[in-house]
Amino acid sequence: MSGVRSSDDTRIDAGAATAKRRQDVELSIIVPLYNEEANVRPLWDAIRSALAPTGIAYEVLLVDDGSSDATLAAAAALPAVHPEVRVVKLRRNYGQTAAMAAGIEHARGRVLVTMDGDLQNDPLDIPRFLATMEQGYDIVVGWRHDRKDKFWTRKLPSRIANALIGKVTGVPIRDNGCSLKAYRADVIKKIPLYSEMHRFIPAMASLAGPRLAEIKVRHHARRYGTSKYGLSRVYRVLLDLLAVKTIIGFASRPAGWFALLAFPALLISAASLGASFYRLLALEQPFSTTIAGLGVLFGALAFFLTMIGMIGELVYKTGDSREDRLSMLTAQRVTAGSDAAVADEDRDET
Amino acid sequence: MRRLQLSVVIPVGKRVDDIESLHHDYRRGLDRCGVTYEMIYVLDGDRDEGRQLAALRARGEPIEIIKLGKSFGEATALMVGFANAHGARLMTLPAYFQVDSNELPKLVAAAADADLVVAHRWPRRGSRFEALRRSAFHGLLRLITRQSFHDLGCGVRLMRRRVAKEITIYGDQHRLLPVLAAQQGFIVREVEVAQSPQDEFRGHYRLREYVHRLLDLFTVFFLTRFTKKPLRFFGMIGSATFAAGALFVAILIVQRMVFGIPLADRPALLLSCLLLVLGVQLFALGLLGELIIFTHAKDLKEYKVADVIEAPGRRSERKGGLAPEADAAARVPDYPGYPKATSG
Numbered sequence: 111m112s113g114v115r116s117s118d119d120t121r122i123d124a125g126a127a128t129a130k131r132r133q134d135v136e137l138s139i140i141v142p143l144y145n146e147e148a149n150v151r152p153l154w155d156a157i158r159s160a161l162a163p164t165g166i167a168y169e170v171l172l173v174d175d176g177s178s179d180a181t182l183a184a185a186a187a188l189p190a191v192h193p194e195v196r197v198v199k200l201r202r203n204y205g206q207t208a209a210m211a212a213g214i215e216h217a218r219g220r221v222l223v224t225m226d227g228d229l230q231n232d233p234l235d236i237p238r239f240l241a242t243m244e245q246g247y248d249i250v251v252g253w254r255h256d257r258k259d260k261f262w263t264r265k266l267p268s269r270i271a272n273a274l275i276g277k278v279t280g281v282p283i284r285d286n287g288c289s290l291k292a293y294r295a296d297v298i299k300k301i302p303l304y305s306e307m308h309r310f311i312p313a314m315a316s317l318a319g320p321r322l323a324e325i326k327v328r329h330h331a332r333r334y335g336t337s338k339y340g341l342s343r344v345y346r347v348l349l350d351l352l353a354v355k356t357i358i359g360f361a362s363r364p365a366g367w368f369a370l371l372a373f374p375a376l377l378i379s380a381a382s383l384g385a386s387f388y389r390l391l392a393l394e395q396p397f398s399t400t401i402a403g404l405g406v407l408f409g410a411l412a413f414f415l416t417m418i419g420m421i422g423e424l425v426y427k428t429g430d431s432r433e434d435r436l437s438m439l440t441a442q443r444v445t446a447g448s449d450a451a452v453a454d455e456d457r458d459e460t
Numbered sequence: 461m462r463r464l465q466l467s468v469v470i471p472v473g474k475r476v477d478d479i480e481s482l483h484h485d486y487r488r489g490l491d492r493c494g495v496t497y498e499m500i501y502v503l504d505g506d507r508d509e510g511r512q513l514a515a516l517r518a519r520g521e522p523i524e525i526i527k528l529g530k531s532f533g534e535a536t537a538l539m540v541g542f543a544n545a546h547g548a549r550l551m552t553l554p555a556y557f558q559v560d561s562n563e564l565p566k567l568v569a570a571a572a573d574a575d576l577v578v579a580h581r582w583p584r585r586g587s588r589f590e591a592l593r594r595s596a597f598h599g600l601l602r603l604i605t606r607q608s609f610h611d612l613g614c615g616v617r618l619m620r621r622r623v624a625k626e627i628t629i630y631g632d633q634h635r636l637l638p639v640l641a642a643q644q645g646f647i648v649r650e651v652e653v654a655q656s657p658q659d660e661f662r663g664h665y666r667l668r669e670y671v672h673r674l675l676d677l678f679t680v681f682f683l684t685r686f687t688k689k690p691l692r693f694f695g696m697i698g699s700a701t702f703a704a705g706a707l708f709v710a711i712l713i714v715q716r717m718v719f720g721i722p723l724a725d726r727p728a729l730l731l732s733c734l735l736l737v738l739g740v741q742l743f744a745l746g747l748l749g750e751l752i753i754f755t756h757a758k759d760l761k762e763y764k765v766a767d768v769i770e771a772p773g774r775r776s777e778r779k780g781g782l783a784p785e786a787d788a789a790a791r792v793p794d795y796p797g798y799p800k801a802t803s804g
Binding site: 176185186189190192193195196197198199200201202204208209211212216302303304305346349350352353356357361364367368371375389398399400401403404407408410411414415418421422425426428429 | 644645646688689691692695696723724725726727729730733734737740741744745746747748750751752753754755756757760761762763764765766767768769770771772
């Protein structure tokens, strides 16, 4: 990637070097681990036996997210024996999204697969993900159609959340919570991942307009350790969703988004001011300071929101996402090479 | 050439004791540590001590003097000192007597398995009231950050280079350095050291000082909890405000509809709508914050990788050229989160 913006000669060299390095590893499997000491070994065995028949060159990135148990020790013992394994140790516990982002950053494969470290996903599904990627998709997400979880506390909230996320972001995926996903490295490496955004990766990726597929995956009940999820994060997901909506819908034109928010305030303002003057002039009642005050107040809100939108434009102009998005689209044109890509190209330029 | 082991940075700001006797005192303590060191005095603005220090330097003392164009605050002075330091580890010392210099080797010993060592003056002299004020500050800090410190006011700290490189402080945030370091995942240790017999608190804190400390706490609160999720912070306050406003409006409407209390001349309506408006504004600020985070996500990477463990012979190219005996400073650019040089 580093050669993209440098002079032509170095770009060719860097490109050749990158291509050579890429041949070493075709597939990177990224597994964030947080206090999963009992699962590390079985997980690696499962991955190895699932991928051995395919003969693909792969690496497994175990990301230790500041575990307090023996997870790191269990993971760190592997690379010496199995060179396919690399362990990325985070300095402290940062959460699943950060752990995934760290793994994605260190991954060298052309295709990246993320999965949970608790054996709920089955590595046997990975070859099917790869097959789907071969058909020209940029992102393949898993769908746990037969979930082994409690209905009321896990399945139902998740179903509602998925419907909501699909509706708001416009990327209808049946199971955003499933960690088993496959990405083309060029695409995922350019998507900013932070906070608890791992849930919204497909939605965020829609910024780049990649082709997305959903396939059914097996789901196992937890064998060892305890679950780290709960119902308590509903409000956070809602706020994050609003943030994602802002970003994917309006990151490139914040003024429009805030103007949209300002519109109802402007309406209320006009209505209140109109009403107070109507009372005064037509009905000849005493002037209502309260209602006129309301009009001024909401008018001020509309003004404030518009101004925030201006600042938003400023932020976007000084930020790095603009350039990034363009390079992401370019990468896609080069890699895809199908009719769909041509269609995308036409759309981008209009 | 053997690498310098320790750089001592001494910011010379408002509070200064006689710099010459202080310097000799520190020299005695540092000589006992058994490491090679340099001393860097950073003059925060135009200060008279500059002449004394120049005289010391002329007499062959191993010191470097950096003068800032104007007073920027102790934290900035420290950062400038760090930028000019050559040692593998960095020590900060105050420009006044705070700890017994014979205790400095303790810090060096404790630094073996920690990224940052901070001194904790103990036993401590001083009035009851001061002790109370101190414990109130540190108690509040513990509440906010869940980190336990006892003496953030102490200017004696010893850290790896990496700590100084990854943490940016300015103004008078020097007290927060240990808090921010712990937040970044560095191992921070407190070491009890004897207080200097000359460490005396003169005068009393003015109201402004209290306000500044409170603002410090607020800064820490925001920096450690919400920098990555502004909408959660603003959204929480905003939705609470909005909900309160909506509730009031609902009550007023019910009163109008059911009890026939006229609405047009009720200031309560204005108040409740003010709450609504404030709620929306806070939300909008949160959204703006999210935009900033998104568009600058590359510079604001939140995680720090401590190490990559892989099979020998398959080391990645980013670490390939690194000899095992290379010092910590050379490794820094390999860590994500450290601002990389932009290409092109």
